Amino acid sequence: MPKELWKGNEAIAEAAVRAGLGAYFGYPITPQTEILEYLSRRMPELGRAFVQAESELGAINMVYGAACAGVRVMSTSSSPGVSLMMEGLSYIAGTEIPAVLVNVMRGGPGLGNIAPSQGDYYQAVRGGGHGDYPRIVLAPASVQEAIDLMGLSFDLAEKYRMITLVILDGSVGQMMEPAEMPPMQEAKRKGFDWATDGAMNRERRVLSSIYLNPHDEEQTNFRLLKRWKDAQASEVRYKEYFLDDAKYIVVGFGTAGRVALSAVREARAQGIKVGLLRPITVSPFPYEALDQLTGQAEAFLVTEMNMGQMLDDVQLAVRGRVPVEFYGRPGGVVPFHDEILDEIHRIASGPLAVQSNPRESWLARMTA
Amino acid sequence: MATENLVYERPEAFTEMPTHYCPGCTHGVAHRLIAEVLEEMGVIDRTIGVAPVGCAVFAYNYFDTDFVEAPHGRAPAMATGIKRVLPDRVVFTYQGDGDLASIGMGEIVHAAARGENITVVFINNANYGMTGGQMAPTTLPGMKTTSSPNGRDVETQGYPIKVAEMLSTLAGVGYCVRRSLHDPKNIRLAKKAIRTAFETQVRGLGFSMVELLSTCPTNWGITPVASLKFVEEHMIPAYPLGDYKISEAIKQVKI
Amino acid sequence: MQKEIIIAGFGGQGVLFGGQVLAYAAMDNGKEVTWIPSYGPEMRGGTANCTVVIADREIGSPLVKNPPLAIALNLPSFDKYEELLAPGGTLIVNQSMVDRGAKREGIHVIMVPCNEIAEEIGDRKLLNMVAVGALLTALPEIKVEDAEKALEDHLPARHKHLLPKNFEALKRGFAHAQKEWDKAPA
Numbered sequence: 009m010p011k012e013l014w015k016g017n018e019a020i021a022e023a024a025v026r027a028g029l030g031a032y033f034g035y036p037i038t039p040q041t042e043i044l045e046y047l048s049r050r051m052p053e054l055g056r057a058f059v060q061a062e063s064e065l066g067a068i069n070m071v072y073g074a075a076c077a078g079v080r081v082m083s084t085s086s087s088p089g090v091s092l093m094m095e096g097l098s099y100i101a102g103t104e105i106p107a108v109l110v111n112v113m114r115g116g117p118g119l120g121n122i123a124p125s126q127g128d129y130y131q132a133v134r135g136g137g138h139g140d141y142p143r144i145v146l147a148p149a150s151v152q153e154a155i156d157l158m159g160l161s162f163d164l165a166e167k168y169r170m171i172t173l174v175i176l177d178g179s180v181g182q183m184m185e186p187a188e189m190p191p192m193q194e195a196k197r198k199g200f201d202w203a204t205d206g207a208m209n210r211e212r213r214v215l216s217s218i219y220l221n222p223h224d225e226e227q228t229n230f231r232l233l234k235r236w237k238d239a240q241a242s243e244v245r246y247k248e249y250f251l252d253d254a255k256y257i258v259v260g261f262g263t264a265g266r267v268a269l270s271a272v273r274e275a276r277a278q279g280i281k282v283g284l285l286r287p288i289t290v291s292p293f294p295y296e297a298l299d300q301l302t303g304q305a306e307a308f309l310v311t312e313m314n315m316g317q318m319l320d321d322v323q324l325a326v327r328g329r330v331p332v333e334f335y336g337r338p339g340g341v342v343p344f345h346d347e348i349l350d351e352i353h354r355i356a357s358g359p360l361a362v363q364s365n366p367r368e369s370w371l372a373r374m375t376a
Numbered sequence: 377m378a379t380e381n382l383v384y385e386r387p388e389a390f391t392e393m394p395t396h397y398c399p400g401c402t403h404g405v406a407h408r409l410i411a412e413v414l415e416e417m418g419v420i421d422r423t424i425g426v427a428p429v430g431c432a433v434f435a436y437n438y439f440d441t442d443f444v445e446a447p448h449g450r451a452p453a454m455a456t457g458i459k460r461v462l463p464d465r466v467v468f469t470y471q472g473d474g475d476l477a478s479i480g481m482g483e484i485v486h487a488a489a490r491g492e493n494i495t496v497v498f499i500n501n502a503n504y505g506m507t508g509g510q511m512a513p514t515t516l517p518g519m520k521t522t523s524s525p526n527g528r529d530v531e532t533q534g535y536p537i538k539v540a541e542m543l544s545t546l547a548g549v550g551y552c553v554r555r556s557l558h559d560p561k562n563i564r565l566a567k568k569a570i571r572t573a574f575e576t577q578v579r580g581l582g583f584s585m586v587e588l589l590s591t592c593p594t595n596w597g598i599t600p601v602a603s604l605k606f607v608e609e610h611m612i613p614a615y616p617l618g619d620y621k622i623s624e625a626i627k628q629v630k631i
Numbered sequence: 632m633q634k635e636i637i638i639a640g641f642g643g644q645g646v647l648f649g650g651q652v653l654a655y656a657a658m659d660n661g662k663e664v665t666w667i668p669s670y671g672p673e674m675r676g677g678t679a680n681c682t683v684v685i686a687d688r689e690i691g692s693p694l695v696k697n698p699p700l701a702i703a704l705n706l707p708s709f710d711k712y713e714e715l716l717a718p719g720g721t722l723i724v725n726q727s728m729v730d731r732g733a734k735r736e737g738i739h740v741i742m743v744p745c746n747e748i749a750e751e752i753g754d755r756k757l758l759n760m761v762a763v764g765a766l767l768t769a770l771p772e773i774k775v776e777d778a779e780k781a782l783e784d785h786l787p788a789r790h791k792h793l794l795p796k797n798f799e800a801l802k803r804g805f806a807h808a809q810k811e812w813d814k815a816p817a
Contacts, residue, residue, distance in 0.1 A: 013651070013658055013666070013785070031461050057460035061453065062486035069450035069483070073426070073457025076444045081457070099447050150665075150690075183693055184651065184666040186658040197461075204442040204458075206422040206465040214436045216427075216445035263693070270691030344696040 011186040016151050016176070017042035019187055020084070020110060023158035025050055028193035030079030031057035033070035035089060038122040039178035040112035043084040056195050064089040068096030068109070075100060075107040076215045078203030080162050080195065082108035086178070087116050087128050091136075097171055098137030102217025104232070105202070106165030108158075110174045112181040115340025123340030124177035126262060129317035132173045133291040140229050142236035144172040144243065145291035147261040151185035153288070159190055166198075168239050170232075175290070177263050177313060179342060236292075245288040246297060250276055254283030256355055257301055259322050260311040261287045263342060268311050270345035275352045282352050290318060298325035307331045307355050311348055314338050316367045323366075331360040334370045387411035389420045393437045400593040400600025402557040403431060406499060407438055409567040410468070413574055414441070423466040424458055426451040428480075430472035431505040449480025452487035455494040466577060468495040473514040474504040477537050481513075484543070488583045491548025495573045496585040498539060500615065501592040509595025513537040516614050521595070536614060540587040544620035550582030552621040556589040558607040562617070571631055572622075581625050589615055632687050634770060635695040638762075639680035639712060640704025640725070645759030649702065650681035652763055655781035656773045657685040665693045678707055685772060700769055702762045704728060704745065713740065721769035723762050723808065741765060741811045748803050754793070757800040764804025768812060775805050 014022070021043045024032070032051055034044040044060065051058035057074065061067035067083045074081040085093060090111045100107050113128045115121040130136075132145045144164050148154035154176060161172040197205065204215050219225035249269055251257065260268040265286035272284045285301065287294050298308075307330055310319045315338045326332050335351045337343045363369060389411035397403045414420050420441055427435040429448035436443030446454045451469035459467040476484050476498050487494065503521050504510040510523040514536050518527040540554040551573050555566035566588055573584035589611045591603035598606065636653060640646045647668050654666040668681040682698070684690050699720040703709040705728045713735050716722050721739040727746030743765045745758040767775055779798050786794065 011658060013654055013664075031457065033457065059456060059460060059490070062482050065450065066453045066456075066483055066486060069447060069453035070457035070460070072446075072450070073444065073454035073459075074461045075457070076454070077424075077458050077461045079461045081461075095447055096450070103444075179667055179693060182668055184654060185690075186664060204424055204444050205462055206424055207440075207442045208421050212440055212442050214443045214445070216436060216443075218433070218445055266690070267692040267694070269689070273691065342694055344694060345692045346696060 011188050013184050014151050014187045015184045016154055017181040018046045019151050019155050020158055021046040022189060023155040024082055026190050026192050027159040027162045028080045028195045029082060030195035031074040031081040033059050033061050033067040033083050035061050035064050035067050037086045037089045039114060039181050040084050040086045064092035068093035071107050072096050072100050075105045076204045078197045078200045078205055084110040086112045087114050094137040098139050099217045100171055101141035102139060103215050104169045106169055108161045108165055108172050113175060113177050121340045124179035124263060124342050125340050126177055126264060126313040127338060128175060129314060132175045141232055143291060144170055144239060146174045147288060147290045148176050148180060149262050149266050149286060152187040154180060155187055155189060164243060168235050179263050240292040243289055244292050244294050246294045247286045247288060249284040251283035254281055255306045256282040257305045258284045258309045258311060261290055261318060264311050264313050267343050267345050268348050271348035271352060274349055280352060280356050293321045295325040298322060302326050302329050305330050307333060307360055309333045309335060309351055309355055312336045313342060328362050331362050332366055334366040387415050389414040389440055391438055391440045395438055396434055398594040400603060402590040405557050405563060406497060406588055409570050410497060413571045417574060419466045426455045426469040428471040428475040430475045432470050432472060435470050449475050450483055452483040456487055456492050459492060459494050470497045472499045473512045477513040477539050488543045488546045489548050491582040493577050493580055495577045498585055498587045499590045500587055501590040503592055503595050505592050505595055516610060538615060540620045543585060548583050549621050550623045551576040551584040551626050553619045554587040554615060554617050556607055556612060556617055558604040575629055575631060576626050581623060634685045634700060634772060635698045636683045636700040637680055637698045637712060638702040639708035642679045644704045645756060646679045647681050649759035649763045650683045652778055652781050653683045655785045656777040659781055660777055662687055663690050665690045667693045700766060702766055704762060723765045725762060741808050743804060743807050749800060752796050752799050754796055757796060760797050760800035761804035764801035765808035767805055768808040775801050
């Protein structure tokens with residue numbers, strides 16, 4: 009199929025359609041509304057289900073219902089809307105059924121603004137909803153990657169009977185890039201042996217997240233964790249740039265990772281041995297890759313469009329063996345590459361101490 | 377040999393599980409009416425129920441159909457999701473007054489406004505039963521509950537919500553009535569209404585809801601018999617029984 | 632090769648579409664390209680801008696602080712990007728909407744009366760295509776014919792009757808800027 013110039017949000021919508029999306033439920037919120045708008049035309053055209061819900065609460069619970077029926081279903085929203093969906097996410101996790109949720113993140117907390125942000129990393133990766141549940145989180149950095157990850161998100165959700173979140177900042181949703189779409193898949197129910205699709209000629213089924221006996225709930229938690237171990241073993245994805253001989257390693261996801269790439273290239277041109285690791289799955293996180301890189305690294309630089317959230321995961325991988333530094337732009341500000349280049353220069357001119365909380369020195373530099 | 381006429385048996389749409397409801401509570405009656413209707417219509421094997429959060433949280437244990445368990449108040453949204461992808465199945469929610477008329481007011485109003493082809497059985501017993509009898513949106517003025525110990529004061533705690541009347545104003549609603557479960561005659565009328573509601577759904581005639589005035593002897597703190605009397609004397613005047621909306625298409629349906 | 636372009640102006644001046652024409656032409660020439668708008672309330676009539684990055688490898692940052700190439704379709708954009716332009720860069724200015732000349736040394740400021748040229752062609756809305764044509768004098772990776780083909784291939788069918796005038800706008804913009812280059816000391 010030839011490349012076309014796709015806007016991120018519309019590309020996500022079409023890629024989901026091509027992945028066999030059977031139902032979509034959403035609510036307008038900037039900067040993801042184009043997904044809703046696109047699907048309001050596209051889904052009925054294909055005879056598939058589309059509802060503009062009364063709220064994000066309504067939307068995620070429609071997703072919950074359709075997921076119980078065994079179709080590929082998704083919702084999309086942006087940060088404040090995703091907060092409202094946390095109830096449904098926890099129930100979907102507890103019911104062990106697959107669903108996909110896209111968060112086109114914007115500046116926060118609160119109403120914040122509509123500018124690109126990565127402030128919902130913790131919410132996506134650590135949980136957000138109540139209870140103890142793992143979830144897969146994919147973080148595309150380009151339009152093509154967003155397209156590719158949409159298909160993957162449904163496959164993984166079904167393979168692990170788990171929520172898959174796709175988190176991108178508003179700029180990936182709004183940008184246009186040449187990209188290629190995968191072939192169309194039909195929206196067919198796959199005959200899952202758990203789906204509540206009407207007990208025709210079989211034993212009835214019940215889908216629920218309720219386990220009143222704590223020991224049953226404990227077993228459910230164990231089951232979720234075992235499934236998560238499998239996902240951790242098989243599904244970690246990341247992209248490496250200039251890492252072979254790198255002494256300084258930048259880690260950034262999504263747009264922050266892209267901006268870092270520009271900085272790393274320029275630093276390389278200046279002879280600095282710096283590389284970049286851009287996680288594509290931020291959950292499961294590439295702990296092992298970073299653990300191994302710790303052997304060759306003199307220092308890490310984590311760059312994010314927030315106050316240092318993925319930073320925790322990098323520190324967990326590095327475990328204090330070498331310094332981990334942080335540079336972030338929260339609140340909806342997108343860094344320019346020269347800011348990250350300055351940080352690379354600072355780190356390469358060393359020596360640095362290992363800090364338990366690199367945010368403190370970062371904040372001091374930012375507010376000096 | 378004497379012949380015996382079987383006049384009463386467990387409906388096919390029930391499982392063997394005994395219910396957990398309190399003695400004298402009318403949930404069991406409402407469940408039975410739904411089960412009988414599903415059996416009579418021959419739709420048990422293509423029905424999917426949506427249970428609420430509230431006393432009926434275990435409804436999925438009692439009906440021999442596929443069932444899902446919704447978050448508090450979200451049953452109409454879940455039912456929407458199911459019905460939109462399985463339009464030939466029969467989908468119903470079973471919700472109490474806290475679930476439907478308080479936390480789930482947005483979901484019920486918009487499911488009705490969209491004319492979702494689902495059936496809602498709404499149990500109005502004027503309080504939150506499962507959590508121990510707190511004030512609900514349907515609690516009568518002056519009625520004592522554990523969270524309105526001096527009686528519901530409308531000045532500070534607002535007025536009851538009349539759900540059937542309110543939803544009947546929406547164009548998407550095909551069938552919307554209020555019945556009561558306080559005596560055999562009204563129970564028969566309630567069953568007919570539930571049947572009509574499901575017929576509305578299978579004919580694709582829009583959203584259908586039956587509001588059922590019900591008892592809660594445990595939390596009302598009176599006997600089951602006194603509870604039935606309370607419904608008749610206090611609930612019905614506040615929540616008049618009647619047909620709030622029956623669309624022309626449904627009036628033509630002969631059952 | 633990597634080139635970054637910012638196009639800025641009022642909402643309604645065709646800023647975003649001007650950038651998309653460059654993006655389509657770059658894509659059709661087999662380049663990597665990223666087009667990113669400023670989005671949000673400014674869509675509704677205030678100032679608008681978009682950034683286009685064209686490269687022959689994976690594009691890193693989609694945004695650029697100091698672009699080597701820019702189009703300023705109004706005075707606030709002229710003020711802003713005259714300052715931000717990379718040293719040695721080229722700024723195409725819509726002369727019709729500004730009341731001053733260049734201040735900064737060390738950059739190329741090319742004045743083009745986009746509104747007047749567009750009006751001469753018979754459609755004031757074409758001012759963005761005049762400016763894009765002018766920009767192509769400083770962007771050898773995209774020829775005027777590439778931009779024309781991009782319009783032909785990607786303009787929605789209902790706008791196809793506007794193609795000849797769009798082509799004319801591109802050509803007139805290019806020719807005007809070429810004359811300015813000839814006048815200016817290299």
